[in-house]
Amino acid sequence: MSPVLQIEGLTIRYPAGFMRPPRMAVCGAGFCIARGQTLALVGGSGSGKTTLARALLGLVPFHAGILRIDGHQPKTSRDRAWKVIRQETGMMFQDPVASLDPRMTVWASVAEPLAIHGGPGALFGRARWQKAAAMLDMVGLPRTLYTSRPAEISGGQARRVAIARALVLRPKLVIADEPTAGLDVSVQGDVLNLLVDLQAELGLAYLMVTHDLSVARHMADSIAVMQGGRIVEQGAAETILAAPVHEYTRSLLAQL
């Protein structure tokens, strides 16, 4: 079976800016994720992991390499394949409150992707709102909060809304950028349990971007370790955790 996500030699360069030389953010990254599998992309801040995740949706242009999501392979940044890719891929950004429109109710935020990506057979009116409500119900958001705005709900609840928005189009791949960042320890377990349940229920593939190997240890089937824009080590989670080869991976493991 072909993988849901496949990248080869992906290279992303940030152009020079004011008082700043050009910078290779990601250099020759390659990995693939099969259906229903979880790959954890681990690295410190500035290692390029978030840039790589954003490039998978075309939010950052890449300069070289191949990206294939569910058989669609965009050639340019304006390729029509991006639209399909964005339907097939759900994205959870690092800061859920900032990633939601502050003026929209959370219900409207979850219904919005249905209107954008519905195509000719788009869901109209009631059906769309019902589908969004079903999704919010699935992530366990209390009904009383459907008409709240992002600023009125807690971090954990905003995280649930972000998950609902990412999943409402029933994607095959979900990119979760630091899914537990900014959550209390007592709440992060709830969010991770929800992600695990949804994966089993919907057969999702996850790309989890995290700096925390302890999250990767419990969720990932495979792990890719990034440092300075390069993937320095990757493989099955058990192998990497049991016998890390690269020095940087060892130092990450030492913190566990």
Added chain:
Amino acid sequence: MFERQKAKTCDCADVHAPALRPGPENKSLLLLFFRKEGLSCVMLIEIEDFSVRYGRVKAVAQISLQIARGDVLGILGESGSGKSTLALALMALLPRHARVSGRLAFEGLDLARLDPAGRRALRGRKIAAVFQDPFASLNPVMRIGTQLAAFAGATREAAIDMLQRVGIGEPERRMRQYPFELSGGLRQRVAIAAALLCAPTVLVADEPTTALDAATERQILALLRESRALVDGAMVIVSHDLSVLAALCTRIAVLYAGEVVELGTATDLLRAPRHPYTRALLACDLRRLPKSAARFPTIAGQLPDPALPRRGCVFAPRCPVRLPCCAEQAPPVIAAPSGFVRCHAMGA
């Protein structure tokens, strides 16, 4: 002592706070202190039945703590626990609309009742602060050197010397740079240098490593640990992360819904947590979770509404070892080897 504490916690309307007497939970600490520092047994900070309200919301509820010279006190709490409010109170930075009751005395001065001029005289001289986001706490349009001179009143030589001491290479060059040119770790080092330049009696650090990644976090923790020698007084570290506090603190106070539910040394708390909330928090730490665990542990339920009046134990609705009396009576303060725990189940 128990009787007095119990009576006090039950009767919230008691305006006349009894004078501070060394109770069993203080006594062990006092003894420790005697051994270490000789005979000067004056507590640097005495918090006595201290509460803070914002309108109807009770952020900090009847906290009593003592901080001695040489202490490094950790304040552990999740969001909504009141830890930041307590930190602001310690920094003499509480906003004007905060309603305060009880006493928070710093060297005998009641911080909460000081006039603005009195507070200003303390901040940046006797009390220094390190905040979570070093980018927000540094002035973006001032060079590092200018800020250090302006905030801490330091000479150029002293500033360069301090930058070197907090592990910043090429301090002369850094002095000419602006905050945006520095990485997060470097900025936090500058913020710590600024705090240390004041030669404070108390250094309060509110979530000093939350904005940093794991490797930088360890460096900053090591730096804070070394800074203890430079602070002639006490340090207070506020964090949601027990491992951060365990690395730095002599004692840790666990805050839940504005109350201190447990106090003890870091080793005692980590090895043998007594309060059910502390135990649940430790169980949630993924680093301690066995690989075989099928589910991620959580604490079911939610924080109580801070605007509602309180009755019984604040943690009772979420507590796995709840007793019938928990919903009715405020929990007693029970002395532990290195502090106290407030729980009915511990007394039974």
